[in-house]
Amino acid sequence: MKLRKGVKELVAEANAEIETVPVSGAAGLLDDPDVQFVDIRDVRELEREGMVPGAFHAPRGMLEFWVDPDSPYHKDVFASGKKFVFYCQSAWRSALATKALQDMGLEPVAHLEGGFRAWKDAGHPVGERPPHKA
Numbered sequence: 001m002k003l004r005k006g007v008k009e010l011v012a013e014a015n016a017e018i019e020t021v022p023v024s025g026a027a028g029l030l031d032d033p034d035v036q037f038v039d040i041r042d043v044r045e046l047e048r049e050g051m052v053p054g055a056f057h058a059p060r061g062m063l064e065f066w067v068d069p070d071s072p073y074h075k076d077v078f079a080s081g082k083k084f085v086f087y088c089q090s091a092w093r094s095a096l097a098t099k100a101l102q103d104m105g106l107e108p109v110a111h112l113e114g115g116f117r118a119w120k121d122a123g124h125p126v127g128e129r130p131p132h133k134a
């Protein structure tokens with residue numbers, strides 16, 4: 001099977017159109033009340049590795065539904081007017097997600113360079129997974 005575009009091409013195209021927050025300066029945004037980190041990884045990844053302290057968990061599969069105010073699944077955090085910094089493990093899913101949300105009109109949006117792996121490798125703090133809310 002030959003695809004017209006592979007994952008690498010999709011991620012490269014997304015990265016060309018979105019803002020990327022350098023991991024070197026990302027920890028400085030933790031205390032900014034106008035910035036919300038959003039972890040889009042699977043819940044099993046959060047349980048296994050923790051997450052950026054104070055991050056909001058929004059699973060990738062529900063993200064567009066949680067952002068859209070006309071969706072029955074809308075989450076108020078996405079109507080807060082904050083800048084959203086999305087991340088996944090390696091910055092591939094977050095690049096695609098950030099591009100999709102930017103296309104929807106959510107702003108300002110960015111994603112974390114190198115993802116959670118780069119965050120941890122840089123020695124930035126790692127928090128526990130927040131308690132599950134029904």
